[in-house]
Amino acid sequence: MRLAAGLAAARAVSGLARATGRGGGTSLPGKVLTRVEPHAIERLSRRLARGSVVISATNGKTTTAAMVSSVLERTGVQLVHNRAGANMVGGVASALAAAARHGGRTVDGDLGLFEVDEFWLGPVVEELEPRALLLSNLFRDQLDRYGELDTIADRWAELVARYRSKLVLNADDPLVADLGRHDDALYFGVEDDALALPELQHASDSKHCRRCGHAYVYETIYLAHLGRYHCPNCGQKRPDQAVIARDVELRGIRSAAFTLDALGTTHRVELPLPGLYNVYNALGAAALCLALDVPLAQVVAGLEAVAPAFGRAETLDLGGRATSILLVKNPAGANEVLRTLTLEGHDLDVFGVLNDRTADGRDVSWVWDADWEVLAPHVRRMTCSGTRAAELALRMKYAGVDPARLRVVERLESGLDAALADGDGPLFVLPTYTAMLELRELLTRRGQATEYWR
Numbered sequence: 001m002r003l004a005a006g007l008a009a010a011r012a013v014s015g016l017a018r019a020t021g022r023g024g025g026t027s028l029p030g031k032v033l034t035r036v037e038p039h040a041i042e043r044l045s046r047r048l049a050r051g052s053v054v055i056s057a058t059n060g061k062t063t064t065a066a067m068v069s070s071v072l073e074r075t076g077v078q079l080v081h082n083r084a085g086a087n088m089v090g091g092v093a094s095a096l097a098a099a100a101r102h103g104g105r106t107v108d109g110d111l112g113l114f115e116v117d118e119f120w121l122g123p124v125v126e127e128l129e130p131r132a133l134l135l136s137n138l139f140r141d142q143l144d145r146y147g148e149l150d151t152i153a154d155r156w157a158e159l160v161a162r163y164r165s166k167l168v169l170n171a172d173d174p175l176v177a178d179l180g181r182h183d184d185a186l187y188f189g190v191e192d193d194a195l196a197l198p199e200l201q202h203a204s205d206s207k208h209c210r211r212c213g214h215a216y217v218y219e220t221i222y223l224a225h226l227g228r229y230h231c232p233n234c235g236q237k238r239p240d241q242a243v244i245a246r247d248v249e250l251r252g253i254r255s256a257a258f259t260l261d262a263l264g265t266t267h268r269v270e271l272p273l274p275g276l277y278n279v280y281n282a283l284g285a286a287a288l289c290l291a292l293d294v295p296l297a298q299v300v301a302g303l304e305a306v307a308p309a310f311g312r313a314e315t316l317d318l319g320g321r322a323t324s325i326l327l328v329k330n331p332a333g334a335n336e337v338l339r340t341l342t343l344e345g346h347d348l349d350v351f352g353v354l355n356d357r358t359a360d361g362r363d364v365s366w367v368w369d370a371d372w373e374v375l376a377p378h379v380r381r382m383t384c385s386g387t388r389a390a391e392l393a394l395r396m397k398y399a400g401v402d403p404a405r406l407r408v409v410e411r412l413e414s415g416l417d418a419a420l421a422d423g424d425g426p427l428f429v430l431p432t433y434t435a436m437l438e439l440r441e442l443l444t445r446r447g448q449a450t451e452y453w454r
Helices: 002-019 028-036 040-045 061-074 089-099 118-128 149-162 174-180 275-291 296-304 331-344 389-399 412-421 433-445
Strands: 052-056 079-081 111-115 132-135 166-170 186-190 217-223 226-230 243-251 255-262 265-271 312-318 321-326 348-353 379-385 406-408 427-431
Touching: 002 028, 002 040, 002 089, 028 040, 028 089, 040 089, 040 118, 052 061, 052 118, 052 275, 061 079, 061 111, 061 275, 061 296, 079 089, 089 111, 089 118, 111 118, 118 149, 132 275, 149 174, 166 174, 166 275, 186 275, 217 275, 217 331, 243 275, 243 331, 255 275, 255 296, 265 275, 265 296, 275 296, 275 331, 321 331, 331 348, 331 427, 348 389, 348 412, 348 433, 379 389, 379 412, 389 406, 412 427, 412 433, 427 433
Parallel strands: 052 111, 052 132, 079 111, 132 166, 166 186, 186 243, 321 427, 348 379, 348 427, 379 406
Antiparallel strands: 217 226, 243 255, 255 265, 312 321
């Protein structure tokens, strides 16, 4: 009775949210549902014939889940998926509630595919008990909310020790790879020395062995602290990967390509998403799908057919200008976006939106750790908006951008209009998380973007 009552209340809240124009109800219905029936996620997920899989990481959860969805839907699997990116308990419960039928006695779907916030992974996994768990990376993010990385890593270690989910882990991230020390995990990673960075970036986070505390020695660094490493004290080293990206080709914000080496077979993958970070997302998605026994050819086809989620390298036509939106929310992620943008050449028009709302983290000092210096020589004009617009402009000044090329317009809508009006070439939008959501709402009102959360 509680489940049926909770579902009725959740649907009423969702309908009210839509009717009043306050979003599409990606989290609130689930919050209402779990208030009425605290174990609604457990009860509804049991109705999924093929169980559930869960994806968590600091960066790339939404895109990786979209890739997995693109693959699995080609196989005829009907997914229950929190595809709008609401990834806490409320978002997972909302996705299940939307698929529930007959008061929760049935669920319209075969398999649950859920991206889950790294801090909320424990409570969600406890309810779902997923058959497979993909853990992709841990980067420093919102220290005022989550604390240091070791806090999250310790929670994850306790979690994987309690549940028998098949683990799919990023071998190149020492914090994540170490989670598989007692399990038969499936590891993925990059093997391409042409991508190697000359040294650890300032944004690198995992520098010491979790087993003995000694500093790692890196033979190759690909992205932040991801690479080929070993501990000279206790011998801990990067595990052998079963799913590997070789011969990676990065093509600016348009696309990337790599050779997928898995199960003794190689396939060239033409990925319609940019950057090495998306190559890692694709590797994680491929490894998870292979763990679910999806044929490799279908994995490749699904990766090549994936479409970007809003704000994750999607390009829109706004007033005749090609406008690419690339989420930046922490130093490691920002650095990869900036590195990708430098491949676009010089005289770039940039619209940066820095917010310090709760979902962004109140502490925006991370912008001083990101390597904006690599982008500075490429900037023709940068418009800065958001609640901390002035601080972003100051950071760009110290990165080397001539102040005459910088403009501060705090309101997002006015800033976007100003940035669009000043030029006719491509515009690159770099929003933080809540700024991305505000931009999505703005463009939806203007009829320039799909309402992804509906």
